[in-house]
Amino acid sequence: MNEQPHRLAPVALLILWVKNVIALWPIFVGGLFSMFGSKMSFKELLFWLALILGSVILMLAWSILRYLRFTYLVAPDGLTIRSGVFIRKTNHIPYDRIQTVQRQQWFFLKPLGLEQVSIETAGKETRKAEGQLAAVPTAVADTINRYRQGIEPESAISTTTETTDADAATRTRVVNADPVPDAAYKINSHDLNQYALTSLGFIPIITGILWVLDKAQEYLPDSWYQQAEHAITGLAIYLLIGLSIIVLVLGFAVSYLNILQKYYRFTLDRTGNELRTSRGFLQTNTVSARLSRVQAVRFKQSILRQWFHLTTVQALLASGAADDEQNNDLVLMPVIRQRSAMTDMRKFISWLPTTIPELQPIPVRNRWYYVRNMVLGNLAFIVAPIILASVLWLHVSWWVWLLPVGGLWLIIMALQGQYAATNAAIAIAPPDQLVIQVGEVWTRQRYYVRKKDIQAMSLAQSIWMKPRGVAHLNIHVRKGNSDQTITSRYMKADLAKEILSWYQPLS
Template identity: 30%
Template sequence: MKNKLLNPLALLFGIRNYISQVVGILVISIWINFVWITPVFALFLLVYKIASYFTYRYSILDNQLLVKHGIFFKKELHMPYERIQNIHRKQWFFLKPFKLEEVIIDNASHSDSNIDLVAVNENVADLLENKKAIAINSKPENKITKSDVNNNFDAQYKISNHSMNLFALTSFRGLFGLFILFEFYQRYSFAISAKYKDAFFNYLGSKGIIIVILEIFILLIIAFVVSYISIWIQYYRFTLTKKDGYLTFSRGLLKKETLRINIKRIQSINFSQNIIRSLFKLTTVKITIISDRKESTNTKDPIVIPVLNSKNLYTIANQFFDNLPSKDPKILGQRAYSVWLFIRNSLWTLLLPLPLLLNGNNWLTISFFIEIMILFAVIFNGFYRYRHNGVKVIKNDDLVIENCRFFNRHLHFINWHCIQSITLRESIWMQKNNLAHLKISERRGDSSGEIISRYIDADIAKRIYKWYQS
C-alpha cells in the first residue's frame, strides 16, 4: 500500500476543530472591530484544511511506515516497524458501518513524532501489528485473522454487568466534576458581576443551613448520575485478552478504543482502591507503560481490570501477569509514630474554610461544622496512610510498595529491572525517630513516574536500598 489517502471521512473530524477556530477568530474580530475578516479567514482555512487532507499520504512499506504531509513545507515521517511502541485504535460508533477507525502509532519518543491516522480501514492496524511482530522476531508470524482472535487466547477477562455497576457506583468522578466546577468558579468569578454574586450569597444566607445542605445534596446526586452514565459509556464491554505475550484491551460504547501492549513492556502493576472501594474490598488493576507525550493520562497508566473482588483478585490477575504473588503480601515498615506525622502534615487544610467567615456572621455555624468535618478527615487520613504504607521484596526480585494519595490506596508491583533509581530521604528530625522516605523512580509515559513511601522504618528502607544495589 503506497501513497494512500486517508478516508474522506477524515475531513469530518476536522470540522469540529474548524468551527472552534472560526469562532475564535470571530470573537477576536468583534473585539478589534474588524468583523469582515472572519469569512475571509474561514474560506482560507477551509481551503487549507482540504488541501492538507489531500497532501497527507501514508505508505505501508516492507520495513517502515512512511507518512508524507505538508503543503508548503513537506514533511516525511519514517517509523520503522521495530520502533513502534504501542498501536492505539479508536473507533467512533458511526464509523463502524464503514469499517473505519483512527489508528495512533506511538514510538515513545520525546518529540512529536507519533503518527495519527484519523480514518483508515480496520485492517491497517492488524497489518501494522503483523509487520511489527515480523520486524521484532525477524521471522514471519501466522497472519492473524478475525476468527483466530476470538477463540485463541491464553486468558481473557470480560467485565460483567454486575462489576460494571460496582465500578460505576464506587467511582469518585462525580465529586471531581464538582471540584472542577468549583475551580472554574474561582478562576472566573471576577467575570460575574458583584451584583449577582451578592444576590446569590444573600439568597443562600437568607435560607437556613438545611436548605443549603439539601441543595448541595441534590447537586451531588446529579454529579453522581452523570458520572455513572459516563463510566458506563466509557467502559462498556471492557475486555482484556492475553495472547502470545501481548495484552489487548478494548472498551467503549460510543467510541471503541483498543490498545495492544507487549507484556514485557509493562513497567509496573498497580492495584489501586479509592476509599469507597476499599470499604467494599474492590480493587482496580492498572499498569504503567511507556508511551508518547501526546497520549492522554488515560492511556499513560491504563486500567486493565476495572474492578475485582479481593477474593479472586490474585487468581485472576495472576492469569495475566507472571510476577505477582499468589496472595496479598504482608507489607513491612509501618511505624505507629507516622500517624502523628501524617496528621501534622495535613493540618493546614483546617485553614481552607476560613475565607468563608469573610462573608458574614451567617456563615459561622457552617464553617465551624466544616472545620469539624475536616478535622475528622485529617485524623482518619493519618491512620489510613499509616495502615497502608510500606515496602517488601517478594520472589523474583519484585518490589512491592504501598502508599496512599488523597485517600486512594495504591499497591505497586515493580521488578528490579524496571526501577530506574532509588532515593532514600530523611531529615535530621526523622533520623532521631529512625524514619525515612523511600522514593522509587520508574519510566512512565514519556518521562518518569515516582512512587514514594513516606515515614517508614529506616532500617527496612535501608534494607531495600541495599537490595537494589546488589
C-alpha cells in the same frame, strides 16, 4: 498489494478541522462571554463576529492543506508517513520499533469502517505519538499488528475505500484471521455496574457544576442574575436543600453513565507477548502493547471499594497511549474481587507473585508525622490565607463563618493523613520484585515493580530524622515518557537501607 501511498479517508478532513477549531476555544468562549456580559457597541460586536468567523475559515483552509499533504503506506518493512504543509517530513517506522498501537473509533466512524490509529515507538520523547492516522480503514491497524507479531500474509484480499482522486483507490491487504489469545477476560454487566456505583468520579463533576454556576454570575447579564438571586432568596430552606440534593444526584448520574459508556464491553486478552484492551460505547478504544513495556502493575482501591473488597488493576506503561478515568495508565481490569485479583492477573502478567507478600507497615509511632504534615500544610497554604483574606478585604462577618469551616477541613485532612499512614507499607517479593503500598487521597495503591524496571532508587534523611532511625525511600519508575516517583515515607531507616542494598548491592 498496491505499494502506492494512500490518503486518509475524506472524513479525516472534518476531524482535523474540528480539532483545530477546538484548539482555539479561548477565542470563541471569550467572544461569547464578551457579547453576553457587557453592552458592547455595534462595531465591537462586528469585530468579535469577524474574529470568530475568520478563525473558523482559516482553520478550514489549514485543515484542507494538511489533508492534501498527508499520505501513508503500510508496507512489509514498516509504516511510512509523509506530512507537512510547507516543510515535508517523512517518518518511517519499522514494525519491530512499534511499542503500542492505539485504535479509537467514534460511533460515527463505525458505519464507515474507519478508525483513528496512533503508533508509538521506544524512541518517543513527546506526548504526541510518532504516527497518527486520523481516519483509515480498520484493516490498516489489523495489518500493522500482524506484521508486528511476525505473521506473514497468506492471502491478499483488497478492499477499496474512497480517496480524493476519482481514478485512485486505497487498497489494503487483509491477512489471515487473528490468532486465538492465550488468556482472555470480558467484563460482565454486574461487575461494570459495581465499578460505576463505587466510583468517586462524581466529586470533580459536582465541583465543575459549582464552578460553572459561580462563573455564570460574572458573565450573565446582571438582570438575569438578580432575578435568579431574588427567586432563590424567597425559597424555603427545604427547597434549598432539595436543590443541593439535585446537584448531588446529577453529579452522581453523570459520573455513573460516563463510566458505563467508557468501559462498555471491556475486554482484555494476551496473545504471546502482546496485551490488548478494548472498551467503549460512544468511542471504542483499543490498545495493543508489548508486555515488555509494562513497568509496574498497580492494584488500586478507593476507600469505598475497600469496603466492598473490590480492586482496579492498572499497568504503568513506558508509553502514553493508555488512558483511564484520571491518568495515562492502562486499565487491565476495571473491577475484580480482591481475593482473586492476583490469581486472575497472573494469567496475563506471569511475573506477578503467586501470593501477596507480607508487607511491613511503617512503625505506629511514626504515623503522626503524616497527620502533622497534612494539617500544617493545609493550615499554612489554604485555611490561614483564606481567613486572612476575608478579614482584610471582605465583610468582617465572613471570617466568623470561615473559622468553623476551616476547622472542619483540617479535621478531614487529619483523617486523610491517618488513612495514608495506616496504608503505607513495603516489602521485597522474592526473587526480584518490590511491593510498595501508599495511601493517597482516600485511595490505597499497591505497586508491584521488578528490580530491572526500577529506574532509580534513593534514600532521603533529614538531620532530625537520623537520630530517630526514620527515612524516606524514593523509587523511580518510568511512566509514559516521564518518571513516576513512588515514595515510602517515615519508614525504618534500617529497612530502607536493606531495600537500597537489595536494589544496588555494594561490590
